[in-house]
Amino acid sequence: MKARFRILIGVAILVLAVGTGTWLYVFRKDTTDMVRAKTDFRIGAADLYREFESGEQPATEKYGSKVLEINGQVISIEKNEWGNVTVTFVDPMFGVTCTIDSLQAIGQAGLIGEINAGDSATLKGRCDGMLTDVKIVKCVIVK
Amino acid sequence: MLFCAILAGFSLHAQDRYFTKTGHIDFFSSTPIEDIKAANDQVTSFLDIRTGEMVFSVLMRSFTFDKALMQEHFNENYVESDKFPKASFEGKIMGPGKIQWDKPGAVTVTVKGKLTIHGVSREIEESGTFTVEAGKISGKSVFKLKPEDYGILIPQIMRKNIAEQMTITVLMYYLPYKK
Numbered sequence: 001m002k003a004r005f006r007i008l009i010g011v012a013i014l015v016l017a018v019g020t021g022t023w024l025y026v027f028r029k030d031t032t033d034m035v036r037a038k039t040d041f042r043i044g045a046a047d048l049y050r051e052f053e054s055g056e057q058p059a060t061e062k063y064g065s066k067v068l069e070i071n072g073q074v075i076s077i078e079k080n081e082w083g084n085v086t087v088t089f090v091d092p093m094f095g096v097t098c099t100i101d102s103l104q105a106i107g108q109a110g111l112i113g114e115i116n117a118g119d120s121a122t123l124k125g126r127c128d129g130m131l132t133d134v135k136i137v138k139c140v141i142v143k
Numbered sequence: 144m145l146f147c148a149i150l151a152g153f154s155l156h157a158q159d160r161y162f163t164k165t166g167h168i169d170f171f172s173s174t175p176i177e178d179i180k181a182a183n184d185q186v187t188s189f190l191d192i193r194t195g196e197m198v199f200s201v202l203m204r205s206f207t208f209d210k211a212l213m214q215e216h217f218n219e220n221y222v223e224s225d226k227f228p229k230a231s232f233e234g235k236i237m238g239p240g241k242i243q244w245d246k247p248g249a250v251t252v253t254v255k256g257k258l259t260i261h262g263v264s265r266e267i268e269e270s271g272t273f274t275v276e277a278g279k280i281s282g283k284s285v286f287k288l289k290p291e292d293y294g295i296l297i298p299q300i301m302r303k304n305i306a307e308q309m310t311i312t313v314l315m316y317y318l319p320y321k322k
Contacts, residue, residue, distance in 0.1 A: 060228060065204060080165040081316050082184045097164060099185065128204040129228050131187040133164065135202060 034104075034124055034140045037067045045072030045089030045096040052130045053094075063127040070096060070136060071122040077115050079105070085112055087123055087139070098123040098136040111141040159193040161280055161317035168201060168313050170288075172306040179213065179305065181206040188315050190280070195239030197254065199232040199313070221295050222261055230260040234267075242273060249274040254284070260293040271313070280317045285310065 041063065043051075048070060052059040072089040079085050083102030089095050100123075105112060115121050125139030166186030172179040185205040189198050203224040208214040218224040234256015236242075242250050255268045271284030287308045290297060297305050 061225075064225070064228070080184075082165065082167065084165070084184060086165065093162075093164075099165075128185070128202045131164070131185075131200050131202065131229070133187075135185050135205060137185065137205060 034067070034126075034138050037124070039069045039124060040066040042069040042071075045070050049090050049094070049096050049134055052134050056130055060129045064129055066127055067124065068127050068136060069122055069124045069142060070098060071120065072096070074115060074117055074119050074121050076117050077112070087115070087121065088133075091133075093132050096134045096136060098125055098139040100139045100141070101137075104138070104140060108141055115141070158319065159191050160320035161190045161192065162320040163188050163315050163317050166199070166313070166315040168199075168311065170206075170309040170311050172309050174304055174306050176304050179208070181208045181214070181217065183207070186313075186315070188317070189320065190282070190315075190317055192239060192242070192244045192280070195236035197232070197234050197236065197256070201230050202228060203230060204228065221290070221297070227260075227262045230258075232256055232258045232267075236273075244275060244280065247275050247277070261295050263293040265292060282313070282315045282317070284313045287311070 048063070048068070051062075070089065075088045075090065075092060075095065077085065077087045083105070085100040085102075085105045087098045087100070089098070100108065100112070122142040123136065123139045124142050125136040128135045128137055164187050165184055166188045167182065167184050168186050169180060169182040183201055183206045186199060186201045188200075190196075203222045204218060206214070206217065208217065234254050237253040237255060239252075242252065249272055251270055251272050253268060253270050255266070257264050258267045259265075267286075269284055269286040271282055274281045274283075288311050289308050290305075291307075
């Protein structure tokens with residue numbers, strides 16, 4: 001009787017664990033914690049843009065969906081119409097644009113307030129590829 | 144490359160050109176089983192108010208879903224973002240000369256052009272509204288699109304979860320292009 005009870009408890013725990021795992025996998029939100037995310041590449045903004053400009057396809061294959069730490073001189077920092085903060089490096093149109101989501105921007109308001117055009121800054125985020133500029137999204141300010 | 148080609152062909156008058164790098168496109172699918180919505184606030188678009196030429200380009204990876212698993216399936220199984228990383232539209236506003244771009248107000252227009260998604264290009268014609276307010280131009284369009292028309296195949300098992308037609312909303316706030 002005691003053994004059967006133990007088996008029953010074991011099965012119940014297993015079912016609960018599998019169920020919770022499945023639920024988390026299916027319904028989890030995209031809560032990429034960029035602060036803790038492992039950095040795949042550390043690169044200067046100008047070097048990154050140059051690499052995309054000279055070979056967009058190989059650069060996309062190399063950096064697409066990867067976590068990058070970008071550093072360089074800030075051309076502009078501004079809040080856009082959706083409440084996201086964009087930090088631009090190299091050139092306003094043909095450079096690197098790092099976007100800090102509106103919610104993340106609230107959490108990093110202090111650090112954002114310390115950055116001005118002309119300053120040196122490092123941001124970490126996911127590289128999505130290139131349009132006119134190289135797009136880095138879900139960014140956080142490293143320093 | 145698309146933008147370089149388009150910009151080269153754009154009006155020589157810089158004051159006629161407008162652009163945004165933070166345009167918004169979202170799509171919405173509604174079925175009795177579930178609603179699916181994804182948004183992209185990283186759209187780059189150019190508008191030439193003299194010729195009416197317009198171009199949009201988006202990175203498919205930049206569409207954000209509520210559920211991470213949906214985003215994975217979207218990129219890997221449906222739009223194949225590694226193979227087809229971008230979608231684009233190149234077209235023209237019909238009769239741009241009728242719009243008074245320097246006066247506040249809203250005007251409904253027809254836009255015709257080539258929409259390319261998942262490597263498939265199709266001619267489309269949709270209506271939209273341009274609003275001029277305090278010297279700023281914004282554009283909005285809402286239209287329907289069938290994923291199958293662009294070679295995006297929905298497996299039978301997911302057919303009840305994903306609508307046959309998606310509702311696409313495009314919203315751009317343009318700035319003068321000074322390059």
